[in-house]
Amino acid sequence: MEEKVVGRFAPSPSGRLHLGNLFCSLLAWLSVKSRGGRVVLRIEDLDRARTTRAFADQLERDLEFLGLFWDEGGSGGGPHASYYQSDRSPLYEQCLAALEAQGLVYPCFCSRAQLHAAQAPHAADGEPIYTGRCRGLSAAEVRRRALARSPALRLKVPDETVGLIDGHYGPFSQNLARDCGDFILRRSDGVFAYQLAVVADDAAMGVTEVVRGRDLLASAPRQIYLYRLLGARPPAFCHAPLLLAPDGRRLSKRDADLGLDALRAQGLSAADITGRLAFAAGLLDRPQPASPEQLLPLFSWDKVPTRDIPLPAQLFR
Numbered sequence: 001m002e003e004k005v006v007g008r009f010a011p012s013p014s015g016r017l018h019l020g021n022l023f024c025s026l027l028a029w030l031s032v033k034s035r036g037g038r039v040v041l042r043i044e045d046l047d048r049a050r051t052t053r054a055f056a057d058q059l060e061r062d063l064e065f066l067g068l069f070w071d072e073g074g075s076g077g078g079p080h081a082s083y084y085q086s087d088r089s090p091l092y093e094q095c096l097a098a099l100e101a102q103g104l105v106y107p108c109f110c111s112r113a114q115l116h117a118a119q120a121p122h123a124a125d126g127e128p129i130y131t132g133r134c135r136g137l138s139a140a141e142v143r144r145r146a147l148a149r150s151p152a153l154r155l156k157v158p159d160e161t162v163g164l165i166d167g168h169y170g171p172f173s174q175n176l177a178r179d180c181g182d183f184i185l186r187r188s189d190g191v192f193a194y195q196l197a198v199v200a201d202d203a204a205m206g207v208t209e210v211v212r213g214r215d216l217l218a219s220a221p222r223q224i225y226l227y228r229l230l231g232a233r234p235p236a237f238c239h240a241p242l243l244l245a246p247d248g249r250r251l252s253k254r255d256a257d258l259g260l261d262a263l264r265a266q267g268l269s270a271a272d273i274t275g276r277l278a279f280a281a282g283l284l285d286r287p288q289p290a291s292p293e294q295l296l297p298l299f300s301w302d303k304v305p306t307r308d309i310p311l312p313a314q315l316f317r
């Protein structure tokens with residue numbers, strides 16, 4: 001029997017969703033629903049200082065407005081106790097313990113300034129590649145330093161190339177030691193890191209396909225490595241091109257003028273907006289109104305470009 005496709009929306013409620021987030025959600029929904037699958041909504045609110053419940057509730061309304069309905073999760077819940085990462089620490093603790101049991105976790109006391117030292121090489125995501133400074137600390141040294149500051153926890157990575165065949169971008173690989181470095185599992189303030197939480201949750205929630213912006217392609221090898229260490233099967237990854245503002249900038253949550261409210265204020269309907277997003281994605285020849293349901297028979301990853309897509313200014317403002 002063919003395995004059921006399970007996709008997900010995994011937004012961070014740190015602001016209103018921008019058109020790029022909605023574009024990616026539309027592709028994730030179409031990719032899963034065109035094969036009869038299910039969509040899980042998980043709210044990635046680990047960083048309580050940067051996320052709010054009000055934004056989480058709002059993003060549900062925005063997805064629903066566009067007709068991007070999910071089958072499980074969010075405020076509606078489902079078989080998992082909670083779909084808010086801020087409630088899911090016991091699972092992350094368990095995963096951390098499993099990695100600790102393999103002798104792969106160590107405390108890191110480095111300050112921000114030390115990490116961002118000018119000479120440090122940077123990874124594809126712009127983060128400095130960790131030099132391994134705290135990797136070899138003795139137990140006594142760890143105890144001594146822990147009196148002064150609480151450490152972050154890092155995963156030791158091997159000098160090994162980990163690759164994947166992305167469903168849209170094709171083969172992609174990184175040498176973990178050279179391109180990523182030992183990465184953070186839990187921050188010094190106790191907040192679990194994205195890499196650990198996303199893998200723990202996608203595995204626990206039975207996600208078989210991850211669709212997200214191509215800016216996260218560089219996280220996939222680290223995540224695949226975590227799947228291996230945790231004894232879970234990685235999902236298929238399919239990264240999507242990014243939507244750019246008409247001037248070529250990356251969209252951010254601060255681009256309120258390119259958000260749903262601004263478009264609705266101009267009188268655009270939900271189908272106008274999804275139709276224009278589908279036109280930008282190469283699924284329609286003209287920017288005509290189309291609901292997600294109507295787009296289903298037209299969807300194919302082959303039509304979606306791999307280069308990033310500047311929003312046609314005349315259509316979105």
Ligand code: GLU
Binds near residue numbers: 044198211212
């Ligand atoms: N929560 C992440 C974001 O909003 C997405 C994580 C993922 O899709 O893996 O950027």
